[in-house]
Amino acid sequence: MTEADFLQLPDLAARSLGGAVVYANDEFFASRENLISPGAPDFDPSEFGHKGKVYDGWETRRRREPGHDFAVVRLGVPGVVEGVVIDTAWFTGNYPPYASVDGVNLEGYPTYQELLDAAWEPVLDRVALKGDAANAFVVDDDRPWTHLRLNIFPDGGVARFRVHGHARPDPAFLTGTIDLAALENGGDVVACSNRFYSSPRNIIGLGRSRHMGEGWENARRRDGGNDYVVIRLAGQGCVDHVEIDTSYFVGNAPGSARLSGIPNGDAMSDEPSWVELVPRTALLPDCRHRFRVDSPTPVEFVRLDVYPDGGIARLRVNGRLI
Ligand SMILES: NC(=O)NC(NC(N)=O)C(=O)[O-]
Incomplete structure (x- = not known):
């Protein structure tokens, strides 16, 4: 390296x-x-x-x-x-x-x-x-x-x-329902469209953010596309519920977001087989949103798309390692 x-x-x-x-x-x-x-x-x-x-x-x-x-x-x-x-x-x-x-x-x-x-x-x-x-x-x-x-x-x-x-967290503490995305549990960011103002890794950090600077903030997008972040989870796991937190992003929260998972571990493939975890859903500014997930398929990576851009304070992907 x-x-x-x-x-x-x-x-x-x-x-x-x-x-x-x-x-x-x-x-x-x-x-x-x-x-x-x-x-x-x-x-x-x-x-x-x-x-x-x-x-x-x-x-x-x-x-x-x-x-x-x-x-x-x-x-x-x-x-x-x-x-x-x-x-x-x-x-x-x-x-x-x-x-x-x-x-x-x-x-x-x-x-x-x-x-x-x-x-x-x-x-x-x-x-x-x-x-x-x-x-x-x-x-x-x-x-x-x-x-x-x-x-x-x-x-x-x-x-x-x-x-x-x-x-390399102690596996003894990775039992039951855990945040599969959390840095402390072994999750990490592997790709991100834009990290202009702050690091996407912030969204999988410990605890809640205390201000906008402790979240992930991209630049204003002017090209018709959308921003995203891809996270490698602690391992293959079944997702039960997720939290998408826009706290402190008031004038710059995403209009909507979508969470997808990749079961085969090939997040970088041109044609990964996506599993929908949270369909594209409107978000509120400055708000912790929680969504139940109804998918039995274990996933190893998740991709959070935000539309068209905007800041996220935290992403929690609560589930069980298999
Ligand atoms: N000007 C200094 O930094 N001197 C000494 N250090 C401090 N902190 O005063 C030293 O001896 O290294």
């Missing part, structure tokens, strides 16, 4: 997916939690605090003894890592010259002490970093991890740590 490819995959460490930075051996200058903050890091050249220059990142003190610094990240959902970004934005005279990444796959809810004592495995061997740069590295390892350890050599500051890959 190339850097361009892995950057398209979800960030498994993102706070919005339940990721957390659970430990750092030192965070004298700047807090470890900033590593997984959303968006690009801020920088105000005039801002100083009691401990020095304020950075939107994780920054350790200058080391005066041998060793190196590290931070431990719990992934929001366990997963296979295809690439990491160690972003040293704004760290120039104080970035770490080298970094490496280790992983561990632990059941349950390990304490930080259990994490420190865990048998970590190398995920990314020691690499050279550039200062003030989004250092991207492809990872070639198909083992799933629950936690990653970012090691910096010997010390310094990292603004953001992004962990791109495929979710």
